Amino acid sequence: MKFTLHIWRQPGPNARGQMVTYNVDDITGDMSFLEMIDVLNERLIKDGVEPVAFDHDCREGICGSCAMMINGLAHGPERGATTCQLHMRSFKNGDNIYVEPWRAKGFPLLRDLVVDRSSFDRIIQSGGFVNVNTGGAPDGNSLPIPKADSDKAMDAAQCIGCGACAAACPNASAMLFLSAKVGHLGAMPQGEAEQSDRVRKMVATHDREGFGHCTFIGECEAACPKEISTEFISGLNRDYIGSAVKAAVKGEARGGA
Amino acid sequence: MSATSAAINPKGPRLRGSASNPFDWLNTYLGSSVGQKILVAITGLLLMSFAVTHMVGNLKMFSGPESINKYAYFLKHDIGAWIWVARAGLFLVFVLHLSVALSLKTKAMAARPVGYAYNNSAQATPQSKTMVQTGIVVGLFIIFHLLHYTFGMVHGIPAADGKGERNYLSLTYKLDDGVVVHDVYKMVVAGFSTGWLSAIYLISQMVLFIHLSHGIQSSLQTLGLVNRRFLPVARLIGYGTAGVIFVGNVAIVVAVWVGWVKM
Ligand code: HEM
Ligand code: SF4
Ligand code: FES
Numbered sequence: 442m443k444f445t446l447h448i449w450r451q452p453g454p455n456a457r458g459q460m461v462t463y464n465v466d467d468i469t470g471d472m473s474f475l476e477m478i479d480v481l482n483e484r485l486i487k488d489g490v491e492p493v494a495f496d497h498d499c500r501e502g503i504c505g506s507c508a509m510m511i512n513g514l515a516h517g518p519e520r521g522a523t524t525c526q527l528h529m530r531s532f533k534n535g536d537n538i539y540v541e542p543w544r545a546k547g548f549p550l551l552r553d554l555v556v557d558r559s560s561f562d563r564i565i566q567s568g569g570f571v572n573v574n575t576g577g578a579p580d581g582n583s584l585p586i587p588k589a590d591s592d593k594a595m596d597a598a599q600c601i602g603c604g605a606c607a608a609a610c611p612n613a614s615a616m617l618f619l620s621a622k623v624g625h626l627g628a629m630p631q632g633e634a635e636q637s638d639r640v641r642k643m644v645a646t647h648d649r650e651g652f653g654h655c656t657f658i659g660e661c662e663a664a665c666p667k668e669i670s671t672e673f674i675s676g677l678n679r680d681y682i683g684s685a686v687k688a689a690v691k692g693e694a695r696g697g698a
Numbered sequence: 699m700s701a702t703s704a705a706i707n708p709k710g711p712r713l714r715g716s717a718s719n720p721f722d723w724l725n726t727y728l729g730s731s732v733g734q735k736i737l738v739a740i741t742g743l744l745l746m747s748f749a750v751t752h753m754v755g756n757l758k759m760f761s762g763p764e765s766i767n768k769y770a771y772f773l774k775h776d777i778g779a780w781i782w783v784a785r786a787g788l789f790l791v792f793v794l795h796l797s798v799a800l801s802l803k804t805k806a807m808a809a810r811p812v813g814y815a816y817n818n819s820a821q822a823t824p825q826s827k828t829m830v831q832t833g834i835v836v837g838l839f840i841i842f843h844l845l846h847y848t849f850g851m852v853h854g855i856p857a858a859d860g861k862g863e864r865n866y867l868s869l870t871y872k873l874d875d876g877v878v879v880h881d882v883y884k885m886v887v888a889g890f891s892t893g894w895l896s897a898i899y900l901i902s903q904m905v906l907f908i909h910l911s912h913g914i915q916s917s918l919q920t921l922g923l924v925n926r927r928f929l930p931v932a933r934l935i936g937y938g939t940a941g942v943i944f945v946g947n948v949a950i951v952v953a954v955w956v957g958w959v960k961m
Contacts, residue, residue: 449815460815513818520820539816546809609820611827613809614731644730653806654731657916658827663820671919672926678732679922685727 442468442529446481448493448540450553458550460539470530474517475500475507477529478540494553502526502666505601508608509554510541515605515664523603523666543608546651547615560650561602561618567646568639569622571632590628597625599667606661606669612653617661619647620677621669627680637684644681731805734798739917741795746914746939748788749906753946759959760950763883767871771879796837803830825912832909839902846895847885853895855888887961890954903947910940 443466451458465481472480475497482492498506507524511517517527532538540554548556599621606617623640626632632639655674662671727733755773758766774781825832846852847866854863866888871881890896915936918924924932953959 447815510814510816513814513816514820541814541816544810544812544814546811550812611819611822612806614806641726644732645726648731651809652731653809654735654802655920656735656826656829657912657919658822660819660822670926672924672929675919675922675924677922678736678920681727681730681732682736682922685723685733688727689723 442466442470442532442534444468444477444529444532444535445537446540447537448553449542450493451550452491452552454549454551460541468529470528472529473500473525474509474511474527474529475525494551494555496555497525500525503601505603505666508543508556508558508604510539510543510608512539515543515609516603516666520663521666521668523601526666543604545604545607545613545615547607547613548604556604558602558604560652561604561615563650564615564619564643564646565602565622568635568642569626571626571629572635573631584630586630594625594628597621597628597669597673600625600665600669601667603666605664605666607652609660609664610653610655611658611660612656614653614655614661615647615650616652616655616674616677617665617669617671619643620673623677623680624673627676636680637687640677640680641684641688644677731802734802735920738795738799738802739920741791741798742913743917744791745795746910746943748791749910749943750939753943756950757946759883759886760953763871763881764874766883766886767879767881768873770882771873771877774880792837792840796833799833800830823912825908826916829909829912832905835902835905836909839898839905842898843902846889850885853889853892855884884961886950887954887959890951896951896955899951900948903944903951907940907944910943911937914939 443464446463446465447460448463449458450461463481463485465477465484468477468480475495478493478495485492496506496508498504500507502523502525505523507516509516509524511524511527516522516524517531519527519531542548542550542554543556543558547560548558550556597620600618602618604615604618607613607615610616623636623643626639627636657671657674659671662669728737755769756766758769819827842852850866854865855869857864866885867880869881869884870878871883872878890899913936915924915929915932918932918935919929950959
């Protein structure tokens with residue numbers, strides 16, 4: 442297969458960037474999108490050109506590194522797949538393919554397709570954990586958890602923090618990521634106790650990192666490689682209202698994070 | 699005696715936790731993107747409720763001049779000062795809705811300083827991406843609507859003697875019980891018998907429908923009332939309510955236009 446690629450090239454954070462066109466051939470439908478870029482990069486190296494910088498790690502859809510906007514869709518056209526799990530058979534021979542980095546104030550660009558996603562780490566640091574002393578392993582079944590709750594927590598826990606939701610959102614909102622983390626911990630008895638503090642702090646950090654607000658456009662859900670549902674955002678708002686009421690009644694609000 | 703014993707409160711000011719400062723609460727919860735979005739949703743749903751009530755009240759046009767004029771008289775006179783409370787509340791809600799929505803939108807635009815070269819979307823509806831545009835049109839329409847019918851500044855009806863125009867507000871009607879009131883019926887018929895005015899109303903109602911078809915379902919989700927199972931129900935409520943408002947309002951315009959409702 443042959444493709445015409447238009448890739449965003451930018452040598453550094455403050456340098457000027459532009460879309461550059463490359464032709465690739467000798468691509469098979471079974472190659473992943475990243476392998477296709479590997480083929481391009483090998484050629485660029487041989488030609489003495491700086492290869493295209495992109496993030497990747499596991500190449501099996503679990504680490505969330507391979508951030509790329511492909512033809513205006515985060516992780517490309519397949520639902521429920523990361524870029525490394527996207528195969529070239531999803532495209533037609535001869536297609537023009539536009540490849541761009543995640544675009545959001547919260548994801549400053551480092552180089553080519555690589556962005557700095559440490560804003561997500563800071564969101565997690567502000568409340569995406571449970572404060573318990575671990576101690577010895579508890580006895581099995583000592584803490585009964587309804588199946589529906591554990592299923593819900595598991596659904597949310599699938600989030601790999603890739604950032605596709607914020608990249609795809611017309612408001613550049615990372616609310617799907619945020620709601621997956623808040624929803625995951627809040628569904629469990631271990632995390633429930635801190636839920637109202639957690640949701641307040643994590644929302645404050647999300648805003649401070651420069652992400653926008655959620656208007657339920659729903660693009661995040663389509664972009665998410667783990668198919669996290671926007672119902673978690675609704676749940677986050679519910680927890681936020683609960684947190685506000687609790688703070689008003691008990692006088693607990695101490696500013697965000 | 700030491701110098702400090704002269705102080706009114708020698709132990710210093712009474713201790714207060716910082717948490718007792720209500721501004722902390724307001725800044726934290728209403729200052730965040732989620733809190734502000736909740737404000738937009740609540741005020742949006744209040745405006746929607748007003749739009750439904752307003753439409754239902756106006757359907758009295760179909761039961762003739764006596765009915766609608768009596769109703770208008772009731773609102774303006776019988777409820778006394780409450781009409782001003784209601785108007786002030788409505789104004790506040792309106793201003794809050796659009797100012798918070800526009801401020802959020804400005805921040806969202808700043809959240810993506812560099813846009814994409816290739817724009818695409820997977821499942822967004824067109825109306826969900828144009829809430830600000832449709833909102834601004836609806837806002838301008840509301841101002842126009844007030845100038846037109848509340849202040850009578852847009853259009854008049856030809857005077858009986860053929861010389862000049864009579865102001866809408868000078869039209870009077872004698873109720874069955876003899877009270878002379880403002881003739882709302884005649885005013886509305888005069889308005890919608892005019893082609894360009896009807897066109898403005900029809901287009902604006904279309905735009906309001908578009909705004910609400912996303913706005914209502916989005917508000918329900920913003921308020922945390924929706925999960926995956928009830929999302930189709932929220933959509934139905936959204937399109938249904940928006941559709942009812944549209945059909946009711948448009949019916950009045952069309953009925954005058956085709957001559958079912960006439961002087
Ligand atoms: C009768 C008048 C109006 C009604 C009934 C109405 C209703 C609504 C509703 C129900 C929402 C949904 C809130 C949500 O997404 O959760 C909404 C959103 C919105 N409205 Fe209105 N609205 C009206 C007028 C306006 C006006 C005059 C403007 C602007 C000048 C406006 C701008 C917006 C915007 C920008 C949003 C999107 C919210 C966001 O981005 O957070 N609306 N409206
Ligand atoms: S919610 Fe989905 S799209 Fe967003 S960061 Fe998590 S895995 Fe990626
Ligand atoms: S490289 Fe790990 S998810 Fe794609």
